[in-house]
Amino acid sequence: xxxxxxxxxxxxxxxxxxxxxxxxxxxxxxxxxxxxxxxxxxxxxxxxxxxxxxxxxxxxxxxxxxxxxxxxxxxxxxxxxxxxxxxxxxxxxxxxxxxxxxxxxxxxxxxxxxxxxxxxxxxxxxxxxxxxxxxxxxxxxxxxxxxxxxxxxxxxxxxxxxxxxxxxxxxxxxxxxxxxxxxxxxxxxxxxxxxxxxxxxxxxxxxxxxxxxxxxxxxxxxxxxxxxxxxxxxxxxxxxxxxxxxxxxxxxxxxxxxxxxxxxxxxxxxxxxxxxxxxxxxxxxxxxxxxxxxxxxxxxxxxxxxxxxxxxxxxxxxxxxxxxxxxxxxxxxxxx
Numbered sequence: 001x002x003x004x005x006x007x008x009x010x011x012x013x014x015x016x017x018x019x020x021x022x023x024x025x026x027x028x029x030x031x032x033x034x035x036x037x038x039x040x041x042x043x044x045x046x047x048x049x050x051x052x053x054x055x056x057x058x059x060x061x062x063x064x065x066x067x068x069x070x071x072x073x074x075x076x077x078x079x080x081x082x083x084x085x086x087x088x089x090x091x092x093x094x095x096x097x098x099x100x101x102x103x104x105x106x107x108x109x110x111x112x113x114x115x116x117x118x119x120x121x122x123x124x125x126x127x128x129x130x131x132x133x134x135x136x137x138x139x140x141x142x143x144x145x146x147x148x149x150x151x152x153x154x155x156x157x158x159x160x161x162x163x164x165x166x167x168x169x170x171x172x173x174x175x176x177x178x179x180x181x182x183x184x185x186x187x188x189x190x191x192x193x194x195x196x197x198x199x200x201x202x203x204x205x206x207x208x209x210x211x212x213x214x215x216x217x218x219x220x221x222x223x224x225x226x227x228x229x230x231x232x233x234x235x236x237x238x239x240x241x242x243x244x245x246x247x248x249x250x251x252x253x254x255x256x257x258x259x260x261x262x263x264x265x266x267x268x269x270x271x272x273x274x275x276x277x278x279x280x281x282x283x284x285x286x287x288x289x290x291x292x293x294x295x296x297x298x299x300x301x302x303x304x305x306x307x308x309x310x311x312x313x314x315x316x317x318x319x320x321x322x323x324x325x326x327x328x329x330x331x332x333x334x335x336x
Contacts, residue, residue, distance in 0.1 A: 100319055104265070108257050112250045112310075115287060116303050119294015132292040144245060144289050148181050151252040154282040158260060161275050169332025170259075173317060176331070177255045180313035185244055191225045194242045194309075198226070203239020205229035245293040246306025249286045254314040256283055262334045 101109065131137050143150055155174060162170075184193045191199070205223040223229045229236055260279055294303060318334070321327045 104261060105258070105319075108261065109254070109311075111287065112253065112290065113307060115290050116246060116294045116307055119291045120300045120303065123295045127295050130292075130296070132289075133296040135297075139285070139289060140292075143285060144248070147248045147252055147286075148178070150282065151256065152178070154256060154279055155259065157275050157278050158256070158263075161273060162263065169330075170334075172331050173259070173334070176317055177251070177313060181248070181251060184247060184309060194244060194247070195225045198236065198239040198241050201238075201240040203236055203241065205232075205234040206237050207232055207234040240305070241298065241302055242309065243293060243298040243303045243306030245297065246290065246303045247310040249290040249293070250307050250310030251313065253283055253286045253290075254311065254318075258314065258318045259334050
């Protein structure tokens with residue numbers, strides 16, 4: 001019995017020697033993780049080539065790993081926020097015709113000299129009797145005589161539905177248009193420009209006085225404006241009487257057209273809005289009254305000079321200034 005005890009102890013020692021210790025297992029796992037099976041360890045030159053062939057993002061990740069040690073997780077390269085693009089300058093309509101007009105602008109521009117030409121031809125052939133041939137017709141007295149008032153109302157109707165970045169520029173364009181109308185037809189340091197042209201070319205105000213000496217009933221009054229002459233029931237005669245109707249109807253129509261055109265070209269659904277329809281009704285009335293002026297009133301040269309004066313402010317603000325970026329910062333661009 002005493003001889004069996006040592007044998008049992010020896011058997012247990014043998015069994016323990018056959019079981020691998022925990023420390024040896026951990027050592028084996030660590031060595032296997034450092035040298036994975038099936039992958040040959042790279043030499044120093046091969047490692048340099050792999051590092052050179054890596055992408056910038058991978059290089060940044062490797063540098064981040066080396067700076068934090070082997071046990072640190074592989075971090076992606078930091079994402080740089082994109083650089084915001086530069087704000088482009090405002091878009092200007094591309095010019096197609098003579099370097100000045102788009103096709104749409106040229107079409108609108110030609111409406112008014114063509115209307116005057118057609119009306120003048122009709123007046124030469126045989127103008128038909130018409131209610132519109134009377135100076136006292138309702139449309140002439142109520143609308144055309146107050147033409148800039150109705151143009152202003154129409155312009156406001158157009159503007160109230162717009163969402164523009166700089167409304168002050170829109171107001172500046174309106175002030176320029178109104179100032180030109182006022183200086184030409186109402187006051188220019190005394191008589192308006194159109195009356196100064198008339199008097200300067202030999203025009204006078206004739207007044208009929210039934211109580212005067214026989215043979216002197218018709219005499220010249222010293223009135224220097226058409227308004228003053230009408231006030232004393234006189235009559236302008238002689239001189240070059242620029243057609244105020246041709247001026248007003250052309251000037252007002254081009255002003256409305258070129259404020260409206262860029263908006264409806266960019267935002268087609270606005271065509272169906274009531275505001276746009278009101279603008280078109282006003283433009284149609286102004287065109288019709290210009291045709292009646294061409295048929296029944298003034299000479300051809302008086303109508304042409306009225307048209308030329310009517311396009312003067314429009315040509316500067318809407319055609320020439322958009323070509324100069326510096327000056328455009330003052331008046332802006334319609335629809336922007």
